[in-house]
Amino acid sequence: MGLSASMWTSVSGLLAHGNKMNVVGNNIANVSTIGFKSQRMDFNDYLYLSGGSASGPTQIGAGVSTYAVLGDFSQGSFESSNSGTDLAIDGNGYFKVRKPNSDQMYYTRAGDFYFDKDRQLINPQGMRVQGWRVDNSTNLTLNRGATSLGSTSTTESSYVGSGTPTDIVLDMWNLPPQQTHSVSITMGLTSDPGSDRTTNPDNPMSALWNQWDGTSETPLASTAYVGKSDIDVYDEGGTKHTMSVYYDQVALENDDYKISGLPNGYTVYEYLVTIPPSEDKRTYGGTITYDAEGNPQITGEKTFAGTRKAGVLMAGHLIFNESGQLVNQTAYTYGANGKDAAGDPLAADTPCDQDPGKMASWQPTKISSNGLPVFTANFDGKPLANCVSETAANGGTPYSIAENYIIELDLGLRNTANNPAWNNADTSLASLTTKAATPPATQKTLNFSDTGATMTSPNRENTASFLKQGKSIVQDSDADGYAAGILSTYQIDKNGIVYGSYDNGETLALWQLLLCDFDNPQGLYREGGNLFSETKESGRARQGVANDAGFGSTNAYNIEQSNVDMTREFVQMITTQRGFQANSKGITTVDTMLETVIGMKR
Template sequence: MAFNTGLSGLRAAAVDLDVTGNNIANASTVGFKGSRVQFGDLYASGFLSGGSNPVGDGVSVQNVKQSFSQGNISFTDSGLDMAISGDGFFMLNDGGETRYSRAGQFAIDKDGFVVNNQSMRVQGYTADDDGNLSGIRGDLEIGTDNLAPRRTTNLRSDLNLDSRESVLESRVRDVGPLAFNDISGEQFQVTYTDGTPAYSVDLSGLTTASQIADKLSNAPGLSASATTTANVPLIDADIAAAGTSFEFNLSINGAPLQIDTSSVNTLEDLRAAVNRSSDTAISAAIVDDGGDNNVLRVSHNQGENLDITYTGGSVSEKGDINATGERTIAGVDVTGTSGNNFVTEYGLSPIRITNEFNPQDQRTYNHATSTSIFDSLGNSHELTQFFVKSPPPGNGVGVSEWSVYLQIDGEMAAGTDTTPYTARFDQDGTLQSINGDANGEILIADWVPKDKNGQPNGADGPPAPGATVVTPIPDPPTTSAFVLSLGETTQYGATFGVDDQRQNGYTTGRLSGLDVSTQGVLFARYTNGQSKALGQVALASFNNTNGLSPVGDTSWVETFESGQPVVGKPDTGTLGGIKASSVEESNVDLSAELVNLIIAQRNYQANAKTIETSDAVTQTIINLR
């Protein structure tokens, strides 16, 4: 029996040496899990006499158990290297057989599949062309094709418009010229929509155009000027015929103006004499009378009454009035000699915009910002948004407005060349609406993408006339229409600033790199700055990890004892997360294994001594004869 006992001990010690040596040999193997031998004693026993012989029969190797404890994680310079921090195994497709491994040294093969060093394909959840992950498992593949361009269908601009900015643009009416006799004696009322009290204007009892202009200018929002012009039907022949008896007298509001006519022989001499007078408001010029002659035109630029007598005739003029109005005029008691009263003429006069918006003139807008948008071919275009503070509606209490102009590649868009969009803000600086739209959206449906020469570049153009465009733009888009969203724009008393500006279009791009997230998602990076999910690594766990069967290449296969795998996404449930550009080192403790090696060696020597002693005893018995 001693021989069998020692022999079993030798066998067990040899197995211990093998396992320890294998651990030491794989101390640097990525994803390797060390093993430990588990022993059990042997006793001879019969069917009905269990344990009747107290002397043991040696030792047996009950199990070689692997330790699946976490190994150290070390960083590498490979973007596709992955380490599992926590529970779980990578799933590998080895020609149809599924293997499980903790070794995450991966690369891309010639067909674009993610594989390990033995060309086993990594399993994971695939993604569609838009980067949306699915629940379908398969071989992870890295596409090397160029990323197709995506046209812009939505642009979001989060801005702050400075409420302290002044109004640059105003709308006025130019009235006139109106003759003194037409509006003299009129009475009317100027009414206002901003809360200013109504103002009554009475032009009765006034004797000059200058007085009427002053009266009109006293009304808030009205400004007026007066000019008196008199055409004197004199020609050179008239002056020459009069000779030394020629006379020319000019009075302003009945006051004579001293003019030296002693040396006047021609119409030109008379013009010069008038211009040499002491009154700088008087001027004279020679003009065509519409026939065959030139006549003298005398003007008073302040609108005083002119009375002129000359050899052969006389002229009397009361002047004309020109007015500019920024307010609403309502007639109360309008009178006039000709029916061309001031109120009527005001209503018929065209609206003129002062300091009208001009994208080339920075003085005509308060703020501007630009961003790139893309057409269906991936060509970049520049969209510029201009903001012009407008006069407040009503009385200006609790509300303010801005005009919004849009320009693409230097051409006005969305019809803002004729009618800008109106952004209205409340008393808190919050956007209420844009042209009544509470979402603050502007639909640009008239954009024709053009090349640098101003010609259509072949990309999709605007919708057909009469076609209905819904927002948001549905996928796949078929036109160049897109939505500008200003819903988060504010109007605070702070400097103009762009808080956020993003759009969903991009040009074509080439694959420039790969990234892996903590959830094991593989992201492709492209030269156009875009990234897209290509897939997600799948992990598997088992109820009995020690039931897995090692099959080499640092991998295991499922067995009956391990149970079926529980497959899921990294960093969910009990599954661990993924560390990118990292690998999990062997969990072998080299110092402990060297000590175990010494112990196994001594055990082997001791069991050999048992056999040697038994041999000596047997030899003694033989020698008794």
């Protein structure tokens, strides 16, 4: 190996350190770039020339080469901002964006997003941020053959990352009204002799039901009950209505009767779910026929309006144990379950054309797929709209009309045994009577049956309860449903969920941001513009959502700064400069040595 070869060895050092200075300079240049990930250059020794010596084989190095340029994908610090669409990922993950008018996808840590004039969430280059639409539709189903109700699902996902992501667009600017499908009530009742405000020796379990008079201006006197819950509910047009639930204790024993079948210390309350009788547009009876297209036609209906039970949507009982905990419940609605020839209490082809004022017309209600009793309401008189689909024999079997609005009632218990019959499962409200043709001289006895079904509500922290003394109160009530609204503000939470707040007081989850990660981020290709693209070396992107499966959280009003460490870069600059200078000295030294060799010839 000659002197000239050693000069080229130093040249390789100059080239390598020059390239490294490019990397250091690029890092320093991007010290303020949002979401930038710094790089470092690693060297490796170059080709070795083999030779021989008395001590054995020798190798003489021929220089240095660039080994790899590796990215530092550690998280940068956060900088606060005044924009709710500025997002920083605290942890693993990348935002996924789509190039406009293309299917090309890119990935970025730079979350400086905003909504454009078309309400699309984009970055400064116009890339469309990807996510899943949240499904806010209600899809309540009933056990044993009853169909679903409410709007159907038209979106890919509801709070989970599944399906095909799409561009995030605030297209829910105008919020259509949502009718109420679920009502939840938590109340505290009292247990004392004075809590039985309404009594009926012939029908002690339905005294409150018997007392209700829908033809009166005041259907139920304020002295007839011990507690009351008023809840706002909405019809499909977004009109608000008041639903009232009345409670009154049932005395288990007095001079006229005795109710047995319950453990010692148990307490029973009767309840009524009602609306103002004037708003009750339900109909019953009539004849169902079918047109040429198979659509049902109903004629000869009768109206609830003007009957004593106009406004009563559900009647039932709450059973508390000796500790004051709600342990069981009954629920009856008009014509909920007739029986067909096979004795099926939930068959949909059973005629039921009975007077709603008769207790025999009130049957154990159907149970939703959530294990909750349901009742129906009709505020506008439109038949067969968003209702349980019933069937009847073609030709006009008399049958009760299915009402418009189906609502499930959650008082704290769910029938988790999937048994649609609770207490007094196969009997009507009339079975809870002690009335006889000739009243006997002895005390009357009513046996209260128990199906033994396991009933819990795991999603409820509190259920109905009672105290030994005090005043009955409603601790909490809630109902879904709302009037129409216009989007006023929006926000993004740590789970990447985009919430819209509307002027009707509702806040709905609209979208959920998509996050992606890679098994080998070093294999990502830097596209410029704070963007990365997927390569064979990086592996396929793993999709997910914030705060789940190892993905970080999304922090609004923050942007991730560059992770360039200036101290480290200055040290790298100094060592790179020294390395470059030293290699240049190697070249000048070899040049001097060559001059000496040339000068040997005189």
